Amino acid sequence: METTHDITIDAEPGEVYALLAHAERWPELFEPTIQVTHVEHRGTTETFRIWASAGDLVKSWTSVRELDPRSHRITFRQAVPASPIASMSGTWVAEEDGPGRTRLRLLHTFSAVDDDPEALAWIEKVTDENSRTELANVKAVAERGTGEVRTFADSVRIAAAADAVHAFLWEAEHWTDRLPHVAAVRLDDYGTADVQSLRMTTLSQVGEHETMSIRITEGTGRIGYKQLDLPPLLDLHLGSWTIRAGQGETVLTSEHTIRLRPEAARDQANLAKARDALSANSMATMLIAKSLLEGV
DSSP, rough: EEEEEEEEEEEHHHHHHHHHHGGGHHHHOTEEEEEEEEEEETTTTTEEEEEETTEEEEEEEEEEEEEEEEEEEEEEEEOOOTTTTTEEEEEEEEEOOOOTEEEEEEEEEEEEEEGGGGHHHHHHHHHHHHHHHHHHHHHHHHHHOOOOEEEEEEEESSSOOOHHHHHHHOOOGGGGHHOOOOOOOEEESSSSEEEEEEEEEEETEEEEEEEEEEEEEEEHHHHEEEEEETTTTTTEEEEEEEEEEOOOOOEEEEEEEEOOOOOOOOOTHHHHHHHHHHHHHHHHHHHHHHHHHTTT
């Protein structure tokens, strides 16, 4: 099956193409994209693994892209598709549509495992939803800018094995008993051991709020996440826990990437509020992990 989606953007084709060319920024730009990890990059060809929401599910696949900056075209194919997708390929094309305007087209060709008609209908529905969302996201960013994205991190050294530190973080169902700033937790998986959703009610310096994040673990060295239900000040929150084993200790680092909502960004004090609240909760989590795992 083939589908085509398009949108008109008040920006030059080169500017639109540049947004699409940097896949590592997609979790910042595209709502469905949760995480992108580069596997290989050779010249104009790149391979990466991507995790993204697909309806009520989270799917992961490996894609290969061919970049053509001269024609503002990017072709892609899923080298390792996620069931029920048997094959998926497509093209992004940014074409001039008058002075300072671009017509951005997104083309897909796909098939379902065993040509199952129900699976094909599901793929078509999800492809349509995500294509419309992604095109709207590109238009918004190209016309209004990405906003100011800030990244900050805190680290703690823990005299414990890396796998024990990872288990403390990944087994979040125990957090209400361990972390005073966590009032409630609901943890669900997606049928795989490396992806989970975390719904949580937390207390912070800016009040109580409920959040929902998709978390992805890569071995015991890193847990990355994207927060989908955001607190009032933010329209982006990406985070990670990096767990680095050393000699007789583990270095645990919490990193946050945030962007304020446009209305909140008018007051620069809100940036400090958001940063301080997230940093305080992360430090509290890491210090409690240190205390429990070290038996202090």
